[in-house]
Amino acid sequence: MWTKEFQCGGHESALLDCRSSGSARNTCSPGKAVGLTCSESVRLEGGGSRCAGTLELKYQGEWRPAFGSDWTLKKAADVCRELDCGSAVSVGRRESSDRPVWDIWSYCVRSGSALRDCVTSESSSYILDLTCSDSVRLVGGSSLCSGRLEVKSDQSNQWWSSVCEADFDQQDAEVVCRELGCGAPSVLQGALYGEVEAPMWTKEFQCGGHESALLDCRSSGSARNTCSPGKAVGLTCSEPVRLVGGDSRCAGTLELKHNGEWRPVIGSDWTLKEAAVTCRRLDCGSAVSVEWRKELSDRSVWMISYDCLPSRFALRDCAKSRSSSDILHLTCSGLQEAEAGQTGEH
Known part of the structure; x- marks a missing residue:
C-alpha cells in the first residue's frame, strides 16, 4: 500500500505534483483500495439543449467533431448514457466544411471500448448530429x-x-x-x-x-x-414498421419510420427467420415469403445493421441511412389465416 495521504487542490496536472503527508496506514482493509472511473470527454454542441447537437470528443487535449461510419441508435445510446441524458432519439450525419475530426472506428465501439480508445485523426466534410431525450x-x-x-x-x-x-x-x-x-x-x-x-x-x-x-x-x-x-x-x-403496396396490410414492401421519415428497409441475410419477427410485431401471423425486388433507380433506404437481425433489438435501433435500388418484399400469413377462418365458418 501507498504510505502517504494525498492532499491535492484539484488543479494540479499530475498526482505526484500534489502535497502529501505521512499516513498511518501500511495496509488496507479488503475492498478499501481506491477504484476510479473517469468520465469520457464528450459533449453535444449547438443543439437546443445539452442533450442534442454535434457530437464532439476531447482527445489529446483537443475538442473536435466526431465522425464514424455505421452509427446507429444502438451505438448512440452509449453516448446518451455517458452524458446522463435519456434515450437516443435520432443520430445522423450532415455535411459541413472540411475540417479535422476524430474518426471513431465502429468495430472498436461495438467491442465495448470507450470512444477515445477508438479514434484516429482524419479530415472530413461530414459530422455526426445526435439527439437524446432530455428527461x-x-x-x-x-x-x-x-x-x-x-x-x-x-x-x-x-x-x-x-x-x-x-x-x-x-x-x-x-x-x-x-x-x-x-x-x-x-x-x-x-x-x-x-x-x-x-x-x-x-x-x-x-x-x-x-x-x-x-x-x-x-x-x-x-x-x-x-x-x-x-x-x-x-x-x-410499438415499432414504427409497416408493409405497403401489397394485397393486405400483412404483405408488401417493408418500411420503417426512423428519424421522422418512412423509408424501405434493406439488410443482408434476411431469411424467413428474421421476417417472422417482423410478422409477429405487425400481428400478422407467421412469415410466408421474403424476397428482394429491384427498382429502376436508387432511393433512400434504411439499412439494418448485420449484427441486429439475430438479436432482440428493434429494427430502428440498428438503422443506417443508405441509397439502394433493392427493396425487401415480405408476405405474412395474417390475411391467409383470416380467410381460412372465414371459409371454415361457412
Missing part, C-alpha cells in the same frame, strides 16, 4: 422503445425517478413513446422490466396525449412516495 428513458427492456419508465425533473437533478402505475395512464404513455421517437404504446404494465431501483416520482401525470414531451404535461401532487412491488410503470412502444 425520460426506458431501462431494462430489449430495445430503446421498451423498459421501465424513468423521469428526471431537471438537468441539475442527479436522480432518475421511477413512476408508479397509478400516476400514469395511456395518454401519458402516448406522449412518452412520441418523445422517444417510437411507435404508439402497445403494452403498459408494471413488473415487466424488474423491480424498482430508482427513487419514486412524486407527481401524477395528466397528459392530454398531444404534448411533445412528458414534462410539458400538467401534473398534480401524488400521495405516493413509494410504490408497491411490481407497480412501477413498464412500457413497450
